Amino acid sequence: MKIVNPANGSVISDVPIDTPKSIRAKYDRARGAQPRWAAQSIRKRIDAIRKFKEELARRGETLARTLTQEVGKPIRQSRNELKGLETRLDFFLAESTRTLRDETVLADPAQRLEERISHEPLGVVANISAWNYPYFVGSNVFVPALIAGNAVLYKPSEYATLTGLHIADMLHAAGVPDDVFIAVVGDGSVGGALLRQPVDGVFFTGSYGTGAKIAAGAGRRMGKAQLALGGKGPLYVCDDVDVRTAAAALADGAFYNTGQSCCSVERIYVHQAIHDAFVDAFVAEVKTYKIGDPMDEKTYIGPITRHAQLAVLKRQVTEAKRKGARLMLGGDVIQRKGNWFAPTVLTNVDHSMALMREESFGPIIGIQAVADDDAAIELMNDTEYGLTAGVYSVDEKRARRILARVDAGSVYWNCCDRVSPRLPWSGVKHSGIGLTLSTYGIQTFTRPKAWHLRAG
Ligand code: NAD
Numbered sequence: 001m002k003i004v005n006p007a008n009g010s011v012i013s014d015v016p017i018d019t020p021k022s023i024r025a026k027y028d029r030a031r032g033a034q035p036r037w038a039a040q041s042i043r044k045r046i047d048a049i050r051k052f053k054e055e056l057a058r059r060g061e062t063l064a065r066t067l068t069q070e071v072g073k074p075i076r077q078s079r080n081e082l083k084g085l086e087t088r089l090d091f092f093l094a095e096s097t098r099t100l101r102d103e104t105v106l107a108d109p110a111q112r113l114e115e116r117i118s119h120e121p122l123g124v125v126a127n128i129s130a131w132n133y134p135y136f137v138g139s140n141v142f143v144p145a146l147i148a149g150n151a152v153l154y155k156p157s158e159y160a161t162l163t164g165l166h167i168a169d170m171l172h173a174a175g176v177p178d179d180v181f182i183a184v185v186g187d188g189s190v191g192g193a194l195l196r197q198p199v200d201g202v203f204f205t206g207s208y209g210t211g212a213k214i215a216a217g218a219g220r221r222m223g224k225a226q227l228a229l230g231g232k233g234p235l236y237v238c239d240d241v242d243v244r245t246a247a248a249a250l251a252d253g254a255f256y257n258t259g260q261s262c263c264s265v266e267r268i269y270v271h272q273a274i275h276d277a278f279v280d281a282f283v284a285e286v287k288t289y290k291i292g293d294p295m296d297e298k299t300y301i302g303p304i305t306r307h308a309q310l311a312v313l314k315r316q317v318t319e320a321k322r323k324g325a326r327l328m329l330g331g332d333v334i335q336r337k338g339n340w341f342a343p344t345v346l347t348n349v350d351h352s353m354a355l356m357r358e359e360s361f362g363p364i365i366g367i368q369a370v371a372d373d374d375a376a377i378e379l380m381n382d383t384e385y386g387l388t389a390g391v392y393s394v395d396e397k398r399a400r401r402i403l404a405r406v407d408a409g410s411v412y413w414n415c416c417d418r419v420s421p422r423l424p425w426s427g428v429k430h431s432g433i434g435l436t437l438s439t440y441g442i443q444t445f446t447r448p449k450a451w452h453l454r455a456g
Contacts, residue, residue: 001186003161006072006303007294007338015161017186020193023153026182027197030124030151033179038121038149042097045147051174052143053089056082059170065295066162071131072303072339074294077257085135089143091421092442096147099439100446112455119446121149122224123200128191128214129164130205131157131305132260132361137205137228138167140425140436141445142181145203146171148445151180155194157206158187159305199223201445208359208384208430215433226434226444229427230359231387232266234380235416236370236402237278238393239271246392247281253390253416255289255343258302259363262431263388265416267356268367269376275369279347282367283328286343291334304339304362313341313362316355320366325349330364357383373398377405386428390416409435 003013018026037045056063064078073081099119106115127141134156142152156164168183184194188210195202195217201224204214211227218225235253237246253265270278294302304310310333317331330344341362349356349366356366356379370376380389390412391399403411409426412418419425419437426435435441 001158001161003070005069005338006159006305006307007069009337012069013162015165015185018184018190018193020196023184023190023193023197026153026184027124027194027199029179030153030182033177034121034124034149034151037146037151037177037180040149042100042147042149045149046093046096048171048175049089049143049147050093052171052176053086053093055170055173056085056089059166063163063166066166067134067160068294068302070162071134071160071305072294073257074296074299074302076297076299077302081133081135085139088136088139088421088437091437092143092147095439096144096442099442100148114451114453114455116451116453118449118451119148119443120449121145121446124151124153124197125201125203125445126194126197126199127152127154128194128202128204128206129154129156129160130262131159132257132262134160134163135167136419138164140228140441141203141205142167142171144436144442145445146176146181148442150201150445151182153182153184153194153197153199155184155186155191161185202226203434203436204228211432226436227432228262228425228434228436229387229430229432230361230385231262231264231427231431232357232359232383232385233263233388233390233408233416234267234269234383234406235265235390235392235412236373236376236380237268237270237274238373238391238395238398239273240394240398241274241392243274243277244281247278248285249414250392250416251282251285251289254365255286255301255363256417258304259365260305260361261417263410263417263419264361265365265390266360268365269370269379270367271376272369272371275367279328279345279367283345286329286345289343291340291343301343301363304341307339309362310339310341313344313360313364316353316358316360317344317346317364320346320349320353320355323350323353325353325355325366351379351382359385373402377402380406384430387431388412388416390414
């Protein structure tokens with residue numbers, strides 16, 4: 001498989017891919033090795049993750065450059081992702097032992113009865129990952145899965161393969177056995193072949209379309225399946241905010257990672273009283289973003305990682321314009337080598353346009369004026385997705401009232417495009433099933449076993 005730099009179309013590397021036969025062999029190795037890994041103390045498994053963190057720090061700049069080369073993420077943002085990963089690892093290192101400890105839920109001396117819950121690993125799990133934040137979305141799964149005693153068959157996205165191979169190499173260097181964490185390399189067909197193995201759990205991050213196929217297969221297999229899917233994150237700006245501050249924050253939320261985040265701000269509703277001022281400030285802010293070589297320290301907007309996404313962006317913009325949207329900035333592909341789309345801002349948009357209801361996953365945004373909070377809430381919920389949603393307002397009560405009525409896994413007041421390791425990360429509707437992160441996102445890689453113990 002050729003690994004292509006999306007910034008200029010050059011081939012960076014050529015990697016061998018897995019076949020159904022090699023996948024079967026990898027599955028067998030993982031199945032064989034998992035009980036030994038689970039039998040080790042949790043302290044030893046945590047130690048390996050601590051060493052993995054040290055490896056990450058040691059190789060940091062090489063990893064950041066690889067990520068930028070294969071995904072096109074601007075280099076500063078690649079470094080940010082690696083830095084953020086350290087914080088996530090700290091959370092897992094600090095919380096796993098306590099979270100996975102056996103619990104006594106009844107100790108009754110009169111009946112000489114004890115009831116306990118232990119947290120058993122699932123066994124061999126498949127971790128199928130997306131490319132847009134490969135360190136984050138991968139580690140949300142493989143780190144707690146390994147700590148809990150599972151073996152992991154990890155399929156990085158075909159667009160972040162070199163990063164995936166670095167991850168495998170670092171885990172092995174850190175002491176995770178070669179047969180306990182195994183990379184499976186290739187595209188969606190390889191992912192499909194991996195899921196034909198009798199794994200005990202599937203942890204998938206990617207698009208709704210792929211997730212729906214995986215859910216159908218998992219149903220037949222009766223295995224655990226968690227799906228972290230797309231979003232169409234709405235942000236509502238109330239009439240009481242400082243317009244420039246809100247505009248700058250939301251522009252960053254919409255265009256960071258070149259708009260290729262599941263929790264990007266994907267649509268904005270602005271109270272009509274401040275709409276025009278907000279749009280002016282927003283466009284002025286986006287104009288300051290430097291577009292170009294992602295290896296350049298000053299670059300903020302890089303290429304689109306997947307070439308096919310250019311057509312999606314173009315289609316959404318063209319349709320919106322045809323239906324009456326006003327183009328304030330950008331609006332088309334940039335004609336140069338690689339995959340480039342100009343940062344695009346559209347106003348006078350409505351929900352008849354795919355731009356406002358379907359995931360864009362790129363540097364384009366629609367801004368719609370609304371009459372009041374009720375109208376904003378109705379529009380925020382008018383999509384198949386439900387990953388994130390936010391409100392900007394100086395009034396906490398007002399923000400809480402609005403957010404309580406919005407259907408989303410994560411809600412934000414005066415912030416956006418944010419993930420915390422301490423909070424569960426989940427979606428509703430087409431944004432997914434299950435969760436990662438938080439202590440729930442550690443336990444999710446285990447099954448609770450019930451112990452009824454009566455002293456004889
Ligand atoms: P994708 O669905 O195209 O691919 C995701 C992974 O699935 C890749 O590894 C791919 O090779 C594999 N795959 C494809 N077809 C498969 C099949 N039939 N069986 C098994 N595996 C298969 O998604 P993508 O382009 O890599 O990622 C972008 C999407 O991911 C966006 O929708 C984004 O919002 C979403 N995402 C969600 C989260 C979250 O936490 N909710 C995080 C990051 C990205």
